[in-house]
Amino acid sequence: MSDPFSLDFAALRCLRMVHEHGSFSRAADSLGMGQSSVSYTIARLREVFGDPLFVRQGGGIVPTQRCVEIVEQTGRMVDEFEALAAPRVFDPGTAKLSIGLSCNFYERVTILPELIRVLRSEAPGIRLNIIPSQVRGREQLMRGESDMLIGPIRIEEVGYYRRTLFSDDYVCIMDRGNALAKAPLGLEDYVAAPQVVVNYGGTFRSRFLVELERMGRALNTVIELPSPANLPDILMRTDMIATVPRRTAAVFASDVAMVECPVKAEISIDLQWTPRTHVSAAHVWLRRQIAAAAGRV
Incomplete structure (x- = not known):
């Protein structure tokens, strides 16, 4: 085993990046290093810790249990050192x-x-x-x-x-000609209406959907989108509605009608x-x- 005191914080940061990215090349890109430098650093760490740290599995690499433990403990050290080295004086007018x-x-x-x-x-x-x-x-x-x-x-x-x-609640937006824009929206009409649902490109579920599920109800979803960015264009001249945070609806106010959502929920x-x-x-x-x-x- 090599001398552990031969390591520096840069080597420990490199280990964390390989662990987080699951790839030597992606870690190298993130750190602005060559892949050969990353490989050399991991080889040094393997000698110091007496562990392979990463092993081949399928088409990629996975960390050993020892690697996971090292990253968890040294990650805090790296963050604390970087915080310690940060300047304590800041002039916003001249800072670059x-x-x-x-x-x-x-x-x-x-x-x-x-x-x-x-x-x-x-x-x-x-x-x-x-x-x-x-x-x-x-x-x-x-x-x-x-x-x-x-x-x-x-x-x-x-x-x-x-x-x-801050916190925000939800409202419904739709084409100005939509019949549902003419009166307060009740729960039955709400769940029956064809909906454009924004899923934000992942596993996140909007709070109004969580509340609907708690009520034992579900939407009539006809389209799912990863972002609300072009909702007005999609809703235009259709019978569809979408449920979005109130502040998002305010951005679209000139292009859509807004109605209070019958499902009460908030996001922080x-x-x-x-x-x-x-x-x-x-x-x-x-x-x-x-x-x-x-x-x-």
């Missing part, structure tokens, strides 16, 4: 840095316009790298692909920080991050701006 933000359509059309106006005025040197989270927000935070996550899917496990930004939109950026002065400042922007929408 890039911050990754993971979110979806809802957050992009509600919070981001307010946030970006503040950044262009007070911190023009901050570059936001915005990526779609869908249902992969936790993975993106773990891999360092994003620094913050905004959305309705809470990460319940230990090791993440969270701040609730949270801002989440990891210990890696928790004490960073720049990130603390930006999180405050995100919360303030959310308070204005």
Whole structure:
């Protein structure tokens, strides 16, 4: 076994990236390294820990149990060290840095316009790298692909920080000529109406669907979409309706009719991050701006 003190935090971060991506090449892309450098680093780690760490299975690699234990324990060390090395002083007017933000359509059309106006005025040197989270927000935070996550899917496990930004309820949108737009919508008409359901491209289930299931009812789903982005175009000149958060409907207000949803349910939109950026002065400042922007929408 090699000397464990010959390792550095870069090697441990490399191990975590290979573990998270399940691939040497994808880890190399994420880290901005060559694949040969990743392979060399993993070989060093194998010697130090006296374990293969990854084994071939099918067409890919899987971690050994020892690897899983090492990643769990050293991951916290890497995050804490990165937090320790973060600057404690931050001047938004002169700062030059890039911050990754993971979110979806809802957050992009509600919070981001307010946030970006503040950044262009007070911190023009901050570059936001915005990526779609869908249902992969936790993975993106773990891999360092994003620094913050905004959305309705809470990460319940230990090791993440969270701040609730606001709550929203649901309404129904439809073509202005739809007969259901002329009067309050009752539950029977609601479940019978042909629905366009937004599934957000993953296993996430909107709260109104969870509540419907609790009631023992189901929608008449005719179309499923991964995003609400072009709902007005799809609903136009049809008898279909869609159920969306109220703030999403407000964005579409000039193109659709809006009716109160007979199923009462709420979603909470949270801002989440990891210990890696928790004490960073720049990130603390930006999180405050995100919360303030959310308070204005």
